[in-house]
Amino acid sequence: MSSDVFNSCNLPINDQACISLGHGSGGKLSSNLINEFFLPYLGNEILNELEDASVVTLNQDNIAVSIDSFVVNPIFFPGGNIGSLSVHGTINDLAVRGAKPLFIAASFIMEEGFLLEDLTKIIQAMQLACRQNNVKLITADTKVVNKGDCDKIFITTSGIGLVTANDIPSVSKAKVNNNILVSGDIGRHGMAIMATREEFELESTIESDSASLYSLINLILASDIQVNCLRDITRGGLATVLNEIAMASGIGIVIDESQIPIQTNVAALGEILGIDPLYIACEGRFVAVVDEIRAQDLLAIMHSHPLGTNAAIIGKVVDDPDNNVIAKTIIGGSRLVDTLLFDELPRIC
């Protein structure tokens, strides 16, 4: 510090590194946090895989286990609420590992003053989501903290599923010349949430894509098509998932921007807010990587299911030692599609 500008501050200057919001974005900072702080102490051969759900073998059965926390704001949004989201998110993490979701455990942290009426709506949404997917919530915990110590309600859910797929899809199994498919139009969940936030004062018709992907994925896994990777698209959006696949599989990916399905209102809101929909969270979409000769068959299966009507082949796997994801732009140029660095901040002019 070259001047005494801070001497009048009411708080001490502190150079100690600390958690910032970017560490929770699902992008590069989150990845750094996991690799530099969690894995050195807690890592093992299963956790180190960093899959959506880990698969362990117990008495010759392959069991998939996942865990996720939900802190969405607002807790009620067009197309769902924090309760339905928590069940769908857990089911999806299990389904993309080729597992049939069976059981869920849930923990609820609530803020003093949180309305019981709102809690009821959330629990009813969880009930409905569990019933629709034949999943049982088998254990739960509740905690209440002082007003201001959390924001209304945070939910943590863990899921258990039985792996039915013979060859378990994995983020590390993409091969050169495989095709990349996305199961539907991207970015709806994140944009629905953004549009609800009061500071934007927007009126929007965007509904979250929050949904259980199990029935669609089950349809795919029951077919004779060998799917190499399945990954549900959540925080960090499509771009981040493609980078995770490229890194874990040691390959490169080229996508054609004009083939990526995006609802017009999602793209338009992205333009207004200065946010690239490639980085916006979905909660009911996944990426599938498959041998190119079966790509059209897989697309046909997706199109036959209500959750896959907008599915599309968006690109292919290429040989690239740098593991880049490159987009062919709509005017014929090309650009790098990097992992999300931190939450996108709107441009100011």
Added chain:
Amino acid sequence: MEVLRPFRDEIKAKSLIDNIKALTTKPVNIMEVCGGQTHTILKYGIEDLLPENIKLLHGPGCPVCVTSLEAIDMAINISLNKDVIFCTYGDMLRVPGSSMDLFKAKALGANLKIVYSPLDALKVALANPCKNIVFFAIGFETTAPANAMLILQAKKLNLKNFFVLCHEVLVPPIIASLLESKESNVQAFLGPGHVCSVMGLHEYEHLVHNYQLPIVVTGFEPLDILEGIYACVQQLNNNGVRLENQYTRAVTQDGNIPAQQAIKDVFEVCDRKWRGLGFIPKSGLSLNSQFKDFDATIKFKVDNLDIQESKECISGEILRGLKKPYECEFFGTKCTPLNPLGATMVSSEGACSAYYKYRQSKLTASP
């Protein structure tokens, strides 16, 4: 989106690129003034589609990048006052000050509110009468009218708890300053479309006349950029220079006169220090004498700082078009968006950040 589609048409883009290629016989350096234009060029991969002898230089028109280090330190200092709610655009949070950024100030307890419109800051002031609300008013002539309206409203409401930290800057003086410099290698400009939609074309006619080089006021979609480049190349080939308006759907000769009036009512032209570019006379706007009560630098006594920029950052040369981001030895290594040495790596409109985001790994293969 239907509105935007015609400006992103691949066939029209190809035809424009063919036309540009046919006309470009000698090396040409064209500078786009605005950060938004830089972003479009990188996002759509436009540079790779152009003939090799067209070099696009990325100009100083990113307001986050040119906000001085002193202003960032003032913002941090003010934000750390316990009775202050500091309202700012999100892009400013990660801009490095001399010892920290606003994000760090937030982690240390500063009450920061990200706003998307200046008038949001007014709502914060009305809702928090016991706090002092400070708005970080940065930007070019594009943000100045809205900031002026904010201050006029605050005066009308007789708010005593509302202040602005003003770092408004002006485009024509910085263009003139770049061209006055002996090292300037710019042969034509893509002019600032949004600034001209407010200010009209008169100031840019003077620049063309004084410096005898083409300025084509250009929009922000890929076809706008290509049309702007085509117009520059045409002019340079014909050896005749004039002001052209490519962005006719937004820019008129006289601009937005009520907006210009609001700027005149609230601000006065002042000398200003730009980050990376130094002190430029008559290149900024500050509150005029009628509105000094709203000046946060007076209220919080943070004026007259003089701080030195990190010597490792070459953003000044980048903002003058003398170097490309990848010509910096720290680009992508010591300086990344997660750990920026300078502001051009921070803002979504900064040239270094755009190169890092859209081109970083290709650089090792083909700079």
